[in-house]
Amino acid sequence: xxxxxxxxxxxxxxxxxxxxxxxxxxxxxxxxxxxxxxxxxxxxxxxxxxxxxxxxxxxxxxxxxxxxxxxxxxxxxxxxxxxxxxxxxxxxxxxxxxxxxxxxxxxxxxxxxxxxxxxxxxxxxxxxxxxxxxxxxxxxxxxxxxxxxxxxxxxxxxxxxxxxxxxxxxxxxxxxxxxxxxxxxxxxxxxxxxxxxxxxxxxxxxxxxxxxxxxxxxxxxxxxxxxxxxxxxxxxxxxxxxxxxxxxxxxxxxxxxxxxxxxxxxxxxxxxxxxxxxxxxxxxxxxxxxxxxxxxxxxxxxxxxxxxxxxxxxxxxxxxxxxxxxxxxxxxxxxxxxxxxxxxxxxxxxxxxxxxxxxxxxxxxxxxxxxxxxxxxxxxxxxxxxxxxxxxxxxx
Numbered sequence: 547x548x549x550x551x552x553x554x555x556x557x558x559x560x561x562x563x564x565x566x567x568x569x570x571x572x573x574x575x576x577x578x579x580x581x582x583x584x585x586x587x588x589x590x591x592x593x594x595x596x597x598x599x600x601x602x603x604x605x606x607x608x609x610x611x612x613x614x615x616x617x618x619x620x621x622x623x624x625x626x627x628x629x630x631x632x633x634x635x636x637x638x639x640x641x642x643x644x645x646x647x648x649x650x651x652x653x654x655x656x657x658x659x660x661x662x663x664x665x666x667x668x669x670x671x672x673x674x675x676x677x678x679x680x681x682x683x684x685x686x687x688x689x690x691x692x693x694x695x696x697x698x699x700x701x702x703x704x705x706x707x708x709x710x711x712x713x714x715x716x717x718x719x720x721x722x723x724x725x726x727x728x729x730x731x732x733x734x735x736x737x738x739x740x741x742x743x744x745x746x747x748x749x750x751x752x753x754x755x756x757x758x759x760x761x762x763x764x765x766x767x768x769x770x771x772x773x774x775x776x777x778x779x780x781x782x783x784x785x786x787x788x789x790x791x792x793x794x795x796x797x798x799x800x801x802x803x804x805x806x807x808x809x810x811x812x813x814x815x816x817x818x819x820x821x822x823x824x825x826x827x828x829x830x831x832x833x834x835x836x837x838x839x840x841x842x843x844x845x846x847x848x849x850x851x852x853x854x855x856x857x858x859x860x861x862x863x864x865x866x867x868x869x870x871x872x873x874x875x876x877x878x879x880x881x882x883x884x885x886x887x888x889x890x891x892x893x894x895x896x897x898x899x900x901x902x903x904x905x906x907x908x909x910x911x912x913x914x915x916x917x918x919x920x921x922x923x924x925x926x927x928x929x930x931x932x933x934x935x936x937x938x939x940x941x942x
Contacts, residue, residue, distance in 0.1 A: 618927030730885025
């Protein structure tokens with residue numbers, strides 16, 4: 547294993563690593579400035595939800611994540627396929643186990659440990675990608691691959707089972723990410739004719755939602771509420787998105803204040819550590835879901851654009867690795883990872899700009915957190931593992 551890595555070290559994607567380091571630096575600065583002056587750094591604030599030593603914890607999470615990323619890179623990614631059932635089964639058990647612990651912020655999403663808490667839904671996204679990627683690659687190896695509904699059914703089930711468990715927590719945002727992952731993987735798996743049908747069906751579905759929300763917003767929300775598809779607070783968020791002036795002191799507070807913070811940043815921002823919205827604690831949990839509003843207020847349009855450009859470069863480098871991978875399994879895994887990151891970045895930044903509803907999705911690699919950060923860097927580690935093994939066949 548070590549000899550392969552040494553021989554192919556020139557294939558390591560240094561651009562991707564450099565981009566991740568820059569995003570990590572922005573993350574630490576944003577986490578620090580979004581909590582600066584709001585609580586004692588040594589004790590945190592239980593009322594505001596700020597952990598003690600939040601900056602040091604974030605730095606520790608970053609260091610741990612990079613170590614894990616490089617360790618994962620050293621292992622042959624193809625071994626993941628052999629362990630897919632263990633990963634998938636174990637993750638489902640964890641998703642069930644969360645209901646045995648107390649709610650955190652109204653959801654059964656966390657398993658507490660002495661030094662940190664773990665969020666199994668983060669792991670479920672990556673594990674589902676691995677299982678489905680192996681199924682897709684095995685199907686491609688058949689003499690006559692089955693791309694009918696019967697052949698696609700295992701893919702749907704592999705995503706639907708964790709989707710239902712995560713939605714039950716409730717964690718709508720994480721559940722939606724699973725659907726985005728499934729869609730992105732199917733787009734690169736199905737044949738062109740099926741892909742056109744998928745795109746057409748998606749366009750029709752989205753159009754119907756837009757029309758329903760625009761023409762009969764109250765009836766649409768009432769339907770979702772009465773059918774218990776959404777929780778009351780989720781319904782409130784949806785109404786606040788449809789009608790920005792609805793309940794600005796409660797369900798629409800975060801979104802409204804985040805929008806003010808983004809606008810207050812202007813072109814060049816108010817400066818690092820400055821900003822009336824950020825320093826005044828007007829945006830709740832700004833170091834997690836709404837951390838982009840802190841970045842936009844302090845660094846402005848220019849700084850925000852730099853961060854978005856870094857994300858675009860990251861996605862481009864991942865796609866580049868996928869298109870040069872040795873096998874279908876690697877390509878499908880990275881396709882799922884790209885779909886996961888792309889959707890989360892779009893949705894998180896979108897809800898900060900009030901162009902998408904607030905769903906509780908964090909900004910990858912930037913928002914405060916341990917579980918999401920480690921799992922996201924594991925994903926990058928898998929991509930790097932694919933990258934350094936692209937030339938293996940030329941030597942072996």
